[in-house]
Amino acid sequence: MTHGAASRVISLPMEDGAQVEAMFAADPKAHFDLHWHAEWSVGAILEGRCEFTCAGERQGAEAGDMVVMAPGMLHTAGVSAQGFRMVMLYVQQAWVAEQLGWPEARRGVLHRTVRRDEAAAHALAAAARAEDGAALGRLLARVLRAQTGNELVAVERQMSDARVEAVCRALATEDACHIDPGVLALRLGVSREHFHRLFRVAVGMTPAHYARLARIGRAKVLLREGQAAAEVAAQCGFTDQAHFSRWFRRCFGVTPGNYMAVRGRVENAA
Template sequence: MKPPATSHVISLCMDDGAQVEAMFAGDPKAHFDLHWHAEWSVGAILEGRCEFTCAGERQVAEAGDLVLMAPCMLHTAGVSAQGFRMVMLYVPHAWVAAQLGWPVAQRGELRRGVWKDDFTARALAQAALSEDGGEVGRLLAQVLRAQTGDALVAVERQMADARVEAVCQALATEDACRIDPGALAQRLGVSREHFHRLFRVAVGMTPAHYARLARIGRAKVLLREGQTAAEVAVQCGFTDQAHFSRWFRRCFGVTPGNYRAVRQRPERAE
């Protein structure tokens, strides 16, 4: 069984009731803009080649490779011209922490972000395609246990400058679109130009770009809660629903409407 040639998302229920999202991507023109996920990202490359950046480093994953990214790691993704098929699973950190015995606000350091394991990659993809939540959970626990170390670090990104950290917290709120950059600079006690330089050094992007990504992340949460795409677009400060839909798809590969439909789908009868 192969993933279809267009991107789509399904929701799987593991044996303990925890939900994991699975995105199937097979579009040779697929490209995902810089973004992050609040969840762990565990991917299996089935065909072709995926070139991406994660935490500022260029990475390449090919058929038979597994990919692992921790929550809040900034990344992009693109694919090679010869074709591409991938399954990416988004796993709640609370579930991972419970499986591996971590405090909920911490995680183990990654050992590897990309490695060859054709057997596990295909097994994980097959379990996701079959919507076998129990087997998906077993394989995810196996992968995460093998590729995370004993040393613990904070789950959330830690900024060296506490002032920038405070600004990031403000930008992550639902009214981030209404915060004026000049007001943020004033809050830090610096000029607007110095604020932009300070923020770029600490975060790696402009405040405006960070605010958009924070709003997209919040939008995902609101869609999960059952709000419509139109309601979410207004709450998260996008110009209109079309503008919101374009950015959501550029980051997550599907439209807000399709994503919400998956989250609202009733569970299959056994």
């Protein structure tokens, strides 16, 4: 869970009209639950040490390190005893693909999640603090070009079992927010227990956990589109707005209301 109110998010226009979101986190007790982003995540550790998991592997990043995660990579984030301060940028795959010359549904293979680059970390932090979206766009393109190779892979996660892949696709769609994974198991013609085992082996978590993360991810998209938090909570299967707000903050560091305020600020400035 993320404690305190030290995390904040801003959204900035880049030179070509695309948007980049920047999250500033400095909470000494910060911890983000397992989640993923539909966007590329590019961050700079400014102070202390951030300990996290990404794609099932334990990672550590210290001041002067850059952190890069591709869309859909499951991760957590936490802290060492000394805490940390960081800025994390979120940028759409479509923009990255255009900048780097990829097909929109493909991406370069990520070389590594953590890379030492003090100059880039300081430049990225300075541009984010100055709310200079144009400079952030140039830095993002440079960092992502350096961190990815010529080999291309699908942006969407590829499951080894087509049945599990079909379930993941269903859980990520707008009209599947209320689907019980047990009902999906029946649709695929397997028992609930067998489906549960298949899913856990392929995805690394239970169907119920994945469904909650899919709902949270869908909720972020709906908020970005301008829908009210209460409506989003109901559409995405949360018992009430408070329940939705708690889970959103645990994954993304801010409340849905704060996230919507960021979107409103951008629209008013346009």
